[in-house]
Amino acid sequence: MNRQVIEPGRDVLNLPVESLELKLGPSHPATHGTVRILLSLDGERIRRAEVEVGFLHRGFEKECESGLYYQAFPYTDRLNYVSPMINNVGYALACEKLFAVEVPDRCKYLRVIASEASRIADHLTCLGACALELGAFTAFLYAVEARESAWDILDEMCGARVTTNYVRIGGLAQDAGPEFPQLVRAKLADVARLLKDFDDLLLGNPIFRERMEGTGALPAAELIGLGVTGPLLRAAGVPYDIRRVQPYLVYDRLDFDVPVGTVGDNMDRFLVREEEMRQSARMIGQCLEQMSVGPVDIDDPRIRLPGKGKVFQRMEELIAQFKVVTEGPRAPVGEVYQAVEGGNGEVGFYLVSDGTGKPWKCRARSPSFSNTQAMSRMVEGALLADVIPTFDMVNMIGGECDR
Amino acid sequence: MAARVVTVDRKAVEQLTGVLGIPATLRGLRVTSTHFFRNLWGWIVGRPQVRTVMVPEEHDPKPAAFRGMPVLVAMDNGKERCVACGLCEWACPVDCIHIVPAETDDEVERYPLVFDIDMGRCMYCGLCEEACPEEAIVMSAKVEISAFSRAGLLWHKDQLLTPVKTLERRLEHIRNDYGRR
Amino acid sequence: MSDRVAEEGPEGAEAGGAEANPLLRSLKERFGERILAIEAFRGDATAVLAPAALLEVATFLRDEARPAFDMLLDVTAVDFLGRRPRFEIVYHLVSTGDASRVRLKLPVEEETPSVPSLVPVWPGANWLERETFDMYGIRFDGHPDLRRIYLYDEFIGHPLRKDYPKQKRQPLIGPGSQGEAGGQGGGR
Numbered sequence: 001m002n003r004q005v006i007e008p009g010r011d012v013l014n015l016p017v018e019s020l021e022l023k024l025g026p027s028h029p030a031t032h033g034t035v036r037i038l039l040s041l042d043g044e045r046i047r048r049a050e051v052e053v054g055f056l057h058r059g060f061e062k063e064c065e066s067g068l069y070y071q072a073f074p075y076t077d078r079l080n081y082v083s084p085m086i087n088n089v090g091y092a093l094a095c096e097k098l099f100a101v102e103v104p105d106r107c108k109y110l111r112v113i114a115s116e117a118s119r120i121a122d123h124l125t126c127l128g129a130c131a132l133e134l135g136a137f138t139a140f141l142y143a144v145e146a147r148e149s150a151w152d153i154l155d156e157m158c159g160a161r162v163t164t165n166y167v168r169i170g171g172l173a174q175d176a177g178p179e180f181p182q183l184v185r186a187k188l189a190d191v192a193r194l195l196k197d198f199d200d201l202l203l204g205n206p207i208f209r210e211r212m213e214g215t216g217a218l219p220a221a222e223l224i225g226l227g228v229t230g231p232l233l234r235a236a237g238v239p240y241d242i243r244r245v246q247p248y249l250v251y252d253r254l255d256f257d258v259p260v261g262t263v264g265d266n267m268d269r270f271l272v273r274e275e276e277m278r279q280s281a282r283m284i285g286q287c288l289e290q291m292s293v294g295p296v297d298i299d300d301p302r303i304r305l306p307g308k309g310k311v312f313q314r315m316e317e318l319i320a321q322f323k324v325v326t327e328g329p330r331a332p333v334g335e336v337y338q339a340v341e342g343g344n345g346e347v348g349f350y351l352v353s354d355g356t357g358k359p360w361k362c363r364a365r366s367p368s369f370s371n372t373q374a375m376s377r378m379v380e381g382a383l384l385a386d387v388i389p390t391f392d393m394v395n396m397i398g399g400e401c402d403r
Numbered sequence: 404m405a406a407r408v409v410t411v412d413r414k415a416v417e418q419l420t421g422v423l424g425i426p427a428t429l430r431g432l433r434v435t436s437t438h439f440f441r442n443l444w445g446w447i448v449g450r451p452q453v454r455t456v457m458v459p460e461e462h463d464p465k466p467a468a469f470r471g472m473p474v475l476v477a478m479d480n481g482k483e484r485c486v487a488c489g490l491c492e493w494a495c496p497v498d499c500i501h502i503v504p505a506e507t508d509d510e511v512e513r514y515p516l517v518f519d520i521d522m523g524r525c526m527y528c529g530l531c532e533e534a535c536p537e538e539a540i541v542m543s544a545k546v547e548i549s550a551f552s553r554a555g556l557l558w559h560k561d562q563l564l565t566p567v568k569t570l571e572r573r574l575e576h577i578r579n580d581y582g583r584r
Numbered sequence: 585m586s587d588r589v590a591e592e593g594p595e596g597a598e599a600g601g602a603e604a605n606p607l608l609r610s611l612k613e614r615f616g617e618r619i620l621a622i623e624a625f626r627g628d629a630t631a632v633l634a635p636a637a638l639l640e641v642a643t644f645l646r647d648e649a650r651p652a653f654d655m656l657l658d659v660t661a662v663d664f665l666g667r668r669p670r671f672e673i674v675y676h677l678v679s680t681g682d683a684s685r686v687r688l689k690l691p692v693e694e695e696t697p698s699v700p701s702l703v704p705v706w707p708g709a710n711w712l713e714r715e716t717f718d719m720y721g722i723r724f725d726g727h728p729d730l731r732r733i734y735l736y737d738e739f740i741g742h743p744l745r746k747d748y749p750k751q752k753r754q755p756l757i758g759p760g761s762q763g764e765a766g767g768q769g770g771g772r
C-alpha cells in the first residue's frame with residue numbers, strides 16, 4: 001500500500017481551504033465593552049479583522065441639542081463613564097469659551113484635581129481589566145480597590161462616584177470643604193500602595209510580558225493618520241498631550257512628566273499609563289499646595305446661578321435664578337471647539353450656537369472612536385490571542401465610542 | 404513649571420522578571436501573602452482591611468456631599484415646603500418631575516397638588532435641588548428603590564415627603580455653599 | 585457664513601482676527617476664490633471651502649503647511665434647516681507637533697448631499713465619515729465602505745437632521761419582533 005506522508009504545511013489532498021469566521025463579542029467575557037470584532041482566521045492567524053461598534057449608541061448629540069446648555073452635563077458623564085469628570089470639564093471649558101468667561105483660580109485647581117483623579121481611575125480600570133483578561137485576577141482586584149480610593153476623592157467632591165455632574169458653566173456645583181486636602185492625600189497614598197503591589201505582582205510575570213511585548217504595535221505615522229491620540233500615540237513616541245502642548249486650566253503652572261514609549265507595543269502602552277497615574281498623583285499634590293481659598297464660581301447671574309444665600313433674600317437674584325433655570329444662559333452666535341486630554345486621548349467638544357439657550361449642535365469628539373478604528377490594523381496578521389491585550393490597551397469605552 | 408517628556412523604562416521590567424521568572428514569582432507570592440495575612444489579622448481583631456461591604460446588611464459611610472434620590476422636604480407640621488414654582492420641573496434634563504400646582508390659604512399661597520417623580524428615569528443629577536429657590540427638594544441619602552412594576556417607580560408626593568429632621572445633614576451641606584458668590 | 589459674523593455685534597470685531605491669522609491668509613492667497621470665507625471666532629481658525637477644493641486643501645495642509653496639520657480629529661456635519669445651503673460639513677485638523685488647529689467647513693446643498701471623501705488623505709476619516717453619513721445622510725464620494733456605523737441598516741432616516749423628531753420610534757427588527765413600533769414605557 002502506498003501510504004502518503006502528510007507533511008505539515010503541504011496540502012497534498014488539495015482540501016478546500018477557507019478561513020474561519022469568528023465573531024468576538026458583542027458580549028464576550030474578555031472584552032470590556034460592547035463591541036463585536038469579526039475575525040477571519042487562518043488557523044491562529046488573523047487575516048482580517050473588522051470592528052463593529054454602535055451597541056451603546058444613545059443619541060448624545062440629539063439629547064444635548066434638545067436641552068439647555070447646563071442640562072447636558074449629566075449626559076457628558078456618560079460618555080467616558082470611567083473618567084466622567086474629564087468630560088464635565090471639557091464640556092464646561094467649551095461652553096466657557098463660547099460665553100467668553102473665565103473661572104476663578106480655585107475652580108481651575110479643583111477641576112484639575114477632579115480630572116487627574118478621574119484619570120487615575122480610568123487608567124486603573126484599563127490596566128486592571130487588562131490583567132483580568134490575561135488571567136491575573138488578583139492584580140485586577142488590587143487595581144479596582146485602588147480605583148475605589150480614586151473614586152472616593154470624586155465622591156467627596158461631588159457626591160457621586162460615576163455620575164458626577166460636578167462642573168458647571170462658570171464654576172462648580174459645590175466647593176470642597178476644609179478637610180478635603182487631607183482626605184485626598186490619604187486616598188492617594190492608598191492608590192500608590194496598591195499600585196506598587198499591582199506592579200510587583202504583574203509586571204515581571206513572564207506570561208504577562210510575553211503577551212504584552214511586541215503585540216499590537218503600529219508605527220507612529222500610521223497612528224497619526226488614523227487619528228489615534230492619548231496613551232496609544234504617546235506609547236509610539238509622539239509626545240502629543242494637550243496638557244503639555246496646549247495647556248488649559250492651570251496645567252502650565254504644574255510640574256509634570258509626559259511619559260512616552262519607544263516601540264509602541266502593548267507593553268509600552270501599559271507602562272505609559274502606569275507612569276501617567278504617578279504623574280497625575282504628583283499634579284494633584286501640587287494643586288493642593290498651590291490652591292488658595294476663594295470663590296469657585298464667576299459672579300455673573302446671567303450665566304451662573306446667583307447662590308441661594310442671595311436668592312432667598314433678594315428679589316433681583318430670585319428673578320435671575322428663574323431666568324437661568326428656565327431659559328438658560330444665552331450664548332452668542334458662533335462656534336467653538338475645545339479639547340482636553342481625556343483618559344484615552346483628545347476629548348473635544350464642538351458647539352454651534354444660534355444665539356439661544358440651547359446648543360444648535362453639540363458634538364463630542366471621542367478618542368475611543370478613533371482609537372477603536374485603528375484596532376483592526378493593530379491585530380491584522382497577529383495571533384488570535386493578541387486581540388485581547390490589544391483590545392485592552394485600546395481601552396474602548398462603549399459610552400464614549402458610541403455616544 | 405513645565406512638562407517634560409520622559410521615556411518609559413522597559414529595561415526595568417526585564418530586571419523584575421529575573422532568571423527564569425523566579426524572582427518575579429517570589430515577589431508575587433510575597434504580595435499576595437502579605438494581603439492575605441493582613442486581611443486575616445484584620446478579620447480576627449475585627450478591623451477589616453478589605454474594602455468589601457456586605458450590602459445590604461451594611462453600607463459604606465457616605466460623604467456629606469452624597470447625592471441619593473431627590474425627596475421633598477416636609478416641615479415640622481408635615482406639609483411640604485414646595486410652592487409649586489416649577490423650576491425643578493424645568494431644570495430636570497429627563498423631564499421626570501410632574502407638578503400640578505394649586506392655591507392654598509396658607510401664607511405661601513401655592514402648593515403642589517400633585518408632585519410626582521419618575522424614579523425609573525431620575526438619574527440623581529441634583530439639578531432640581533440646585534434650581535429650587537425654596538430648599539424644598541433635596542438629594543437624600545436614599546438609594547434603594549425597587550418595585551415590581553414601572554408604575555411602582557413613580558413616586559408620589561406622600562412617598563416623597565421626608566421629615567426635615569432626617570435631611571439635616573444634606574441641608575447643612577448645601578447651606579455651606581450658599582454664601583460663596 | 586459671513587452673514588453670521590455680521591450678526592454678531594460685539595464679537596464681530598474678532599472677524600478681523602481671521603485676516604491676522606497667517607495660516608488663513610496663506611490659504612486665501614494660495615487657493616483664492618475657492619476659499620469662500622475665513623473666520624476666527626474665539627481664536628478658532630476656520631476656513632470655508634468650496635467642496636471641490638477639499639482634497640487639494642487637505643493635502644496642502646497635511647504636507648506643505650507649516651506646522652503640518654497631520655491629524656484629522658473629527659468629521660461632522662451641522663444641519664441649518666431652512667437655510668441654503670442646508671448642511672455644513674465640518675473637519676477639525678490638528679498638528680501633533682504644537683497643537684495648532686484649523687477647522688474646515690464645506691457648505692453642502694440638501695439636494696446633492698455629497699462631498700469628496702478624505703480617506704485617501706487620512707485613513708482615519710473612514711469611520712468618521714461613516715458616522716456623518718449615518719447621522720446626516722451626507723454621501724462621501726470615493727469612500728471605500730460607506731455604510732451605517734451606529735445604527736442598523738433597516739433604520740429609516742438620519743437622526744441628527746433637524747427634521748427628525750427626537751421621540752420618533754423605529755420599527756423593531758430581528759427575531760421576535762412584530763415589525764411595528766414597539767418598546768414599552770420609557771420615552772416620552
Ligand code: SF4
Pocket residue numbers: 473494495496497498499500520524525526527528529530531532
Ligand atoms: S435628580 Fe436630576 S433627573 Fe432626578 S429629578 Fe432631579 S433633575 Fe431630574
Ligand code: SF4
Pocket residue numbers: 484485486487488489490491492502534535536537538539540
Ligand atoms: S423648584 Fe422647589 S419650590 Fe419650585 S416646584 Fe420644585 S420643589 Fe417646589
